[in-house]
Structures are given as C-alpha cells and as structure tokens.
Amino acid sequence: AQSVTQLGSHVSVSEGALVLLRCNYSSSVPPYLFWYVQYPNQGLQLLLKYTSAATLVKGINGFEAEFKKSETSFHLTKPSAHMSDAAEYFCAVSGPGGGADGLTFGKGTHLIIQP
Amino acid sequence: EAQVTQNPRYLITVTGKKLTVTCSQNMNHEYMSWYRQDPGLGLRQIYYSMNVEVTDKGDVPEGYKVSRKEKRNFPLILESPSPNQTSLYFCASSSSPQGVYEQYFGPGTRLTVT
Numbered sequence: 001a002q003s004v005t006q007l008g009s010h011v012s013v014s015e016g017a018l019v020l021l022r023c024n025y026s027s028s029v030p031p032y033l034f035w036y037v038q039y040p041n042q043g044l045q046l047l048l049k050y051t052s053a054a055t056l057v058k059g060i061n062g063f064e065a066e067f068k069k070s071e072t073s074f075h076l077t078k079p080s081a082h083m084s085d086a087a088e089y090f091c092a093v094s095g096p097g098g099g100a101d102g103l104t105f106g107k108g109t110h111l112i113i114q115p
Numbered sequence: 116e117a118q119v120t121q122n123p124r125y126l127i128t129v130t131g132k133k134l135t136v137t138c139s140q141n142m143n144h145e146y147m148s149w150y151r152q153d154p155g156l157g158l159r160q161i162y163y164s165m166n167v168e169v170t171d172k173g174d175v176p177e178g179y180k181v182s183r184k185e186k187r188n189f190p191l192i193l194e195s196p197s198p199n200q201t202s203l204y205f206c207a208s209s210s211s212p213q214g215v216y217e218q219y220f221g222p223g224t225r226l227t228v229t
Contacts, residue, residue: 009155034217043119043205043220044158090157103218105150107157 002027002093006106014114019063019078021109023091026072031093033074034103035065038088047089050074061085086113117142119221121206127227128196136191136224138206146211147189148173148218149181152203161204164189196228 007022025031032051036044048059055067061084065076074091088110092103119140128134140147148163150173160173164183178200180192189208193200206221 036220041223043222044207045220046217049217103158103160105158107155 002031002104004091004093004104004106006089006091006109008109009107010110010112012112012114013081015083016080019076019081019085019111021076021089021091021111023065023074023076023106024072025074025091025093027093033065033067034092034094035059035063035074035076036090036092036105037061038090038108040087044090047076081111081113083113083115086111117219119206119208119219121204121221121224123224124222125225127229129229130197131195133192133194134196134226135193136204136206136226138189138191138221139187140189140206140208140219141187142208142210142219143186144208144210144219145186146209147183148207149179149189149191150205150207151175152205152223158205161191193226196226198228200226201228202226 003026005024034049035047037047038044047063048057050057050067058064063078065074067074088108090108091106094103122137145166149161150158152158159175161179162173162181164170167183167186170181204224207218209218210216
C-alpha cells in the first residue's frame with residue numbers, strides 16, 4: 001500500500017520568500033509522484049510530476065520538486081513567493097501499473113502568502 | 116477544449132432523496148474516477164472505472180454507486196444520501212490508470228445533505 005504525508009496543514013510565507021512544502025511517501029514499488037494545486041473554488045491542476053526520469057522536476061508557475069529516494073521525499077519549492085501562489089497544494093503518489101491504483105493523496109497544505 | 120465537466124456544481128438536498136452527479140470528459144479517456152474532498156482528509160477515491168462497463172470500488176465506496184455505459188460519462192449516484200456525505204466531489208479522467216499519465220479533474224460539485 002502506498003501513502004503520502006504532507007508536513008504542515010498550513011504554511012505561511014512572506015511575499016518574495018522561499019516556498020517549501022514538504023511531502024514524504026511510502027510505496028512498495030518505484031513511485032510516480034505528483035503535486036497538484038487547488039485554487040479557491042476550483043478543481044485540481046497539475047503542477048508537476050516525477051516519472052523516474054530526472055530527479056529534479058520543473059513545473060508551472062516557477063515551482064520545482066526534487067525526488068530523493070533515500071529520504072522518500074518529494075518536496076515542492078519556489079524561490080520567490082507571489083500573492084497568486086496562495087492555494088491548497090496536494091502531493092500524490094501512484095504505482096507504475098498492475099491495476100488501477102489511481103492516485104493516493106496527502107491531506108493537503110494550505111499556503112498563505114503574507115504581503 | 117479538453118475538459119472534464121460536472122453537474123451540478125452546487126447541490127443542497129435532504130436525507131434520503133436520491134441524486135445523481137454527472138461527469139463527462141471529451142478526451143476519449145478510458146480511466147475515470149470519483150473522489151471526495153473533506154477538510155483535513157485530502158482527497159479519497161470513491162469509485163473508479165477502467166473502461167465501459169468496468170467499475171470497481173475505491174477507498175470509500177459505501178453509500179455510492181456508479182455506472183459506465185458510455186466511455187465519456189461516469190455518473191455518481193447517491194441512492195439515499197445522508198449528512199455524512201456532505202462533501203466536495205471531484206471527477207477525474209486519464210488515458211490510463213497507470214501513474215505516468217496525468218489525471219484531469221473536473222471543477223467539483225459541492226453537496227450538502229441536510
């Protein structure tokens with residue numbers, strides 16, 4: 001069984017500061033990892049994904065994440081926060097196949113940007 | 116435009132009154148699924164479908180039914196809704212259940228059961 005743990009249900013940063021959202025996973029097989037963003041009153045939008053290619057993955061809106069197998073982590077970062085980054089962020093893991101594993105989501109981290 | 120649509124977007128109903136939330140995708144995806152989102156719990160999968168006439172339970176299927184008679188549609192049915200089914204529901208579709216493919220999400224349906 002696979003699982004995802006997001007550390008911190010709420011993270012607050014100042015505009016222009018570094019954004020770091022933490023995600024740790026457990027999986028019995030090499031995972032595929034995703035970060036999704038949910039803006040208020042909207043559905044989920046894919047930010048980036050790791051699918052066993054480069055360990056540093058670049059996504060939309062200046063976000064990137066690094067897959068670290070030894071730490072079973074896939075933390076999301078952005079060098080400089082913008083007010084428009086305020087949203088809910090979800091880390092998710094999926095197995096590589098062998099059935100409809102679908103996505104297992106973390107509980108989400110609400111990112112607050114302070115002016 | 117490639118998209119997943121859900122209807123209705125908002126619904127308030129009473130306990131026991133059957134309802135259906137529709138989901139449709141225009142990307143010819145084989146895989147579709149339903150999630151519910153609750154504060155502090157993230158998204159949890161209710162049901163999924165690998166293809167037409169092929170459906171299976173996710174993590175929280177109790178109180179829900181689904182059908183997949185056409186590739187593009189995957190309705191969620193609550194035959195006797197209860198207040199604990201008050202939630203935000205998302206439909207998603209993908210080319211494949213395998214994780215390498217992105218899942219596309221609908222805009223969500225906010226359901227309140229009184």
